[in-house]
Amino acid sequence: MRQVYLRPQIQKVKKKDAMSKITGKVAQLLDSRELVINKGSEAGVSDGMRFAVLSSETHSITDPDNPDQIIGSLPITKTIVKVTETQPKMAIAKTFRTIPGSPGLFNYAMGVTKDRVEEYMVASGQQTFRETLSEDDLAVGVGDIVEEYKDS
Structure with missing residues (x-):
């Protein structure tokens, strides 16, 4: 009896496609927590997605052993927002991150109950x-870049 080995079919995914992120801009500020992004469901945005609001400037990183050499740059993240409502061409997103404060009667009496990082x-x-x-x-403003934020 002859054995037949089947090669598993491997779907090739381009690295660029696997790493691509949805990008857009802040279209409007609704209040100090909510904003409108100029990308919606037609661009792949869905409720619950997170976006980083970025500065148009980047921060250059220099080598501590050679301060004249720039070894890279990082975007400046202003805040992270989560999409709460999606329409075809836009999405509403709002801030969501909180860190619980210190519980307990002693801390309350000492005024140490605020959320902290x-x-x-x-x-x-x-x-x-x-x-x-x-x-x-x-400060977040209309025209700021937004980029899909994926936890690693």
Whole structure:
């Protein structure tokens, strides 16, 4: 009896297609939490998707061993929003991230109940890049770039 080996069919996916993200722009600010994106269901946007609102500027990273050499650049993320309503040519998205505050009666009495974000310590005499930005650099505005945000 002759054995037949079947090769599994492997669907080839172009790396670019697998890594592509939906991009658009902020079309309108509805309030301090909600905005309109100029991409909708026709572009593949659906409820629950997340988008990073980015600055048009990028932050250049220099090599600490050779400060004259730029080793790359990073986008400046202003905020992350989640789509709550989708229409064919637009989507409404709003901010959603919160970090729970400290529970307990003692903390409440001490006024330590506000939501907070864990931070690492910055070496003395050094400044983070974000600290060098003005409020205008981080403010969200019409025309800002939005890019689909995928958790790794």
